[in-house]
Amino acid sequence: MDQLAPTEKYSPYWFFKAEHWAGFGADMSMTLTQDEVARLSSMYEPIDLDEVRRIYLSLSRLLSAHVETSQQLFRQRQRFFNSEKKGTKTPFIIGMAGSVAVGKSTTARILKELLTRWPSSPKVDLVTTDGFLHPNEVLRRDNLMERKGFPDSYDVGALLRFLSAIKSGQPNVRAPVYSHLTYDVMPGEFVTVDRPDILIFEGINVLQPRELPKDGNFVPFVSDFFDFSIYIDADEQIIHEWYIDRFMRLRETAFRNPQSFFHRYSQLSEDAARAIAEGLWANINLKNLRENILPTRPRADLILKKGAGHLVEEVAIRKL
Ligand SMILES: Nc1ncnc2c1ncn2[C@@H]1O[C@H](COP(=O)(O)OP(=O)(O)O)[C@@H](O)[C@H]1O
Numbered sequence: 001m002d003q004l005a006p007t008e009k010y011s012p013y014w015f016f017k018a019e020h021w022a023g024f025g026a027d028m029s030m031t032l033t034q035d036e037v038a039r040l041s042s043m044y045e046p047i048d049l050d051e052v053r054r055i056y057l058s059l060s061r062l063l064s065a066h067v068e069t070s071q072q073l074f075r076q077r078q079r080f081f082n083s084e085k086k087g088t089k090t091p092f093i094i095g096m097a098g099s100v101a102v103g104k105s106t107t108a109r110i111l112k113e114l115l116t117r118w119p120s121s122p123k124v125d126l127v128t129t130d131g132f133l134h135p136n137e138v139l140r141r142d143n144l145m146e147r148k149g150f151p152d153s154y155d156v157g158a159l160l161r162f163l164s165a166i167k168s169g170q171p172n173v174r175a176p177v178y179s180h181l182t183y184d185v186m187p188g189e190f191v192t193v194d195r196p197d198i199l200i201f202e203g204i205n206v207l208q209p210r211e212l213p214k215d216g217n218f219v220p221f222v223s224d225f226f227d228f229s230i231y232i233d234a235d236e237q238i239i240h241e242w243y244i245d246r247f248m249r250l251r252e253t254a255f256r257n258p259q260s261f262f263h264r265y266s267q268l269s270e271d272a273a274r275a276i277a278e279g280l281w282a283n284i285n286l287k288n289l290r291e292n293i294l295p296t297r298p299r300a301d302l303i304l305k306k307g308a309g310h311l312v313e314e315v316a317i318r319k320l
């Protein structure tokens with residue numbers, strides 16, 4: 001993360017090499033139960049359990065400290081208001097940003113598993129922003145199919161209404177669902193979020209600001225609803241490799257399904273399929289990374305910088 005912090009003293013972040021960070025979790029490194037190990041191993045990505053112990057276990061402990069503190073603050077505020085303001089604590093929201101294919105979904109799933117183990121957060125839910133993309137029908141109509149994932153391809157109003165409902169303590173809040181198989185939002189499909197202790201809200205766009213309206217109306221940013229934010233980072237060339245690898249693996253698996261939007265790519269030669277993947281990366285995802293995603297990195301509370309093999313090399317965390 002050299003380009004991030006020439007001098008830590010004058011940076012809002014502290015920087016830790018992975019080995020140093022791993023030391024913070026030393027006292028809890030052996031505490032994963034067989035069950036937890038089994039659940040983590042059963043995820044369809046090959047998760048390196050040493051990496052979970054080295055990086056993510058202590059990260060989950062630190063996050064749980066933030067959650068506990070916010071729960072204490074909630075109780076103190078109730079006392080302050082003489083218990084006039086009743087109700088339950090609203091979910092602690094963790095926003096997770098980063099490029100397409102950098103590993104957001106995988107990291108979010110690992111953290112979800114680990115966070116449920118801490119007493120302050122037995123219920124952790126996970127929602128991805130792709131459900132808030134406009135349906136393909138709308139994207140085609142507005143000539144945005146080549147801009148899927150760019151700010152204008154999302155229904156930001158729906159996204160903000162969802163987060164606002166969560167943060168107002170509403171039960172059973174519904175989020176729309178996206179299918180990577182059909183490459184489209186699934187009509188009539190929702191996930192229901194019912195007052196979890198933590199909501200992990202993951203997507204490329206979650207730290208993006210937006211233009212302020214000229215009419216003076218109140219328009220929050222998505223990140224205004226976050227209690228903590230994480231940016232998953234890696235060098236462009238490495239993310240590029242992960243994107244192509246994932247695409248080529250999907251060509252062998254999910255794309256074979258005749259229902260898959262990309263089914264036709266499973267019939268192409270390897271070279272032709274690779275050329276398609278390279279095109280999608282260069283014309284959509286890399287462009288989006290440079291224009292709209294990477295510029296949001298300095299807004300995160302914590303940055304995980306990964307290197308080859310998805311191994312975390314450095315952790316940056318905001319000084320309090
Ligand atoms: N910690 C990890 N260990 C091994 N593979 C990973 C890890 N994180 C991500 N991957 C792989 O990298 C690719 C991109 O990850 P994914 O979580 O789908 O990214 P995103 O949600 O950011 O698009 C996938 O093929 C996934 O299996």
Ligand SMILES: CC(C)(COP(=O)(O)O)[C@@H](O)C(=O)NCCC(=O)O
Pocket residue numbers: 100128129130131148149202203204205280281284285
């Ligand atoms: C659906 C995505 C925009 C990611 O959305 P997110 O969950 O981060 O909001 C992305 O995976 C995608 O499909 N990009 C379009 C180009 C491509 O097919 O790779």
